[in-house]
Amino acid sequence: MSDDLLPIGRFARLCRLSVKQLRHYDDLGVLTPAWTDPASGYRYYRPAQARDALMAGLLRAMDVPLPVVARVLSGDDGGALKQARDGIESDIARRRRGLRLLDRVLAEGLPAAEVSVVGEPARRVFVARESATPSTIPDATSACVRRLLPRMSPDGLLVGLFPLDMAEEFDVRVAVQAADGEDVLPGGSFAAAVHVGPYEEIPLTVHGVLAWFGDYGHAPAGPVREVYLNDPATTPPEHLETRVMIRVGDDQ
The missing domain is CATH 3.20.80.10 (Regulatory factor, effector binding domain)
Known part of the structure; x- marks a missing residue:
């Protein structure tokens, strides 16, 4: 094991992520540790991996799906971030429509159509x-x-x-x-x-x-x-x- 490796707890604090998140990212192949102890299964990371970890946390905070995060970290974006942005924009539009419907129900009560x-x-x-x-x-x-x-x-x-x-x-x-x-x-x-x-x-x-x-x-x-x-x-x-x-x- 190299001396410059950080145990998962220290790396998590450096990147403002939880140990659980890092384990999840590893399980999905989004961010793989630099070394995993074969005896204990404990994960270790290089300080240079902090940039990728911080990017992953930033994108997840913006509701970018993990498969898209994985593509960004691998350098193969291919328009995935634009698609993720469009998806978030569509979701915001849907929620705004829902708010307008709710406002009408609040103002007029439940609908009673003349059938x-x-x-x-x-x-x-x-x-x-x-x-x-x-x-x-x-x-x-x-x-x-x-x-x-x-x-x-x-x-x-x-x-x-x-x-x-x-x-x-x-x-x-x-x-x-x-x-x-x-x-x-x-x-x-x-x-x-x-x-x-x-x-x-x-x-x-x-x-x-x-x-x-x-x-x-x-x-x-x-x-x-x-x-x-x-x-x-x-x-x-x-x-x-x-x-x-x-x-x-x-x-x-």
């Missing part, structure tokens, strides 16, 4: 789909809309399709009505309510419609449909109108 049962015909549509997680639904929906832009007509309905059961990962779909559409959007009886306000607050109306199913003992059948009734490019967010529709599945 009516409507008949909806089958429609021919073109469909775009994107994989999403609960936090990336807005981005996935926007990506679908961009792909459908060449197929949109001024009077064609634009419909978002979202699963009732939210898994960790799922498909978001957006359909645009077209006479020569390659797919068919099924018709039937739907519980419907009009949401007025920003798209990010649509979940309040969705919850209101689902509460109607519970109140009247009906079974909902997915997906949740969001029919966008006006153009967000020319309509202020507070005046956007979206028809939320969930199929009544009692007869299935």
Whole structure:
């Protein structure tokens, strides 16, 4: 063993990390000790490793994932830090949307949507789909809309399709009505309510419609449909109108 090696406790104090953290970094291959005593398993580090350890602690304090930290310390960043930054920014945006929803609930109470049962015909549509997680639904929906832009007509309905059961990962779909559409959007009886306000607050109306199913003992059948009734490019967010529709599945 070299005389310049530091035991794990002293190295931890030097780098403002805990012994537990250093052991965890070693187990994952993020920061390997310079030498490990084969008899005791005790770990030792070189003072020159402090720079990497301090960088690891700094990045973890900023919620950078450990696999990204490992890539940075190995010198193979490859844009990983930029991706981590984008992920944190997306999480902040999601939390801000949650705060705005919470503010509305605090101001107005739990949602109570005006629900009516409507008949909806089958429609021919073109469909775009994107994989999403609960936090990336807005981005996935926007990506679908961009792909459908060449197929949109001024009077064609634009419909978002979202699963009732939210898994960790799922498909978001957006359909645009077209006479020569390659797919068919099924018709039937739907519980419907009009949401007025920003798209990010649509979940309040969705919850209101689902509460109607519970109140009247009906079974909902997915997906949740969001029919966008006006153009967000020319309509202020507070005046956007979206028809939320969930199929009544009692007869299935």
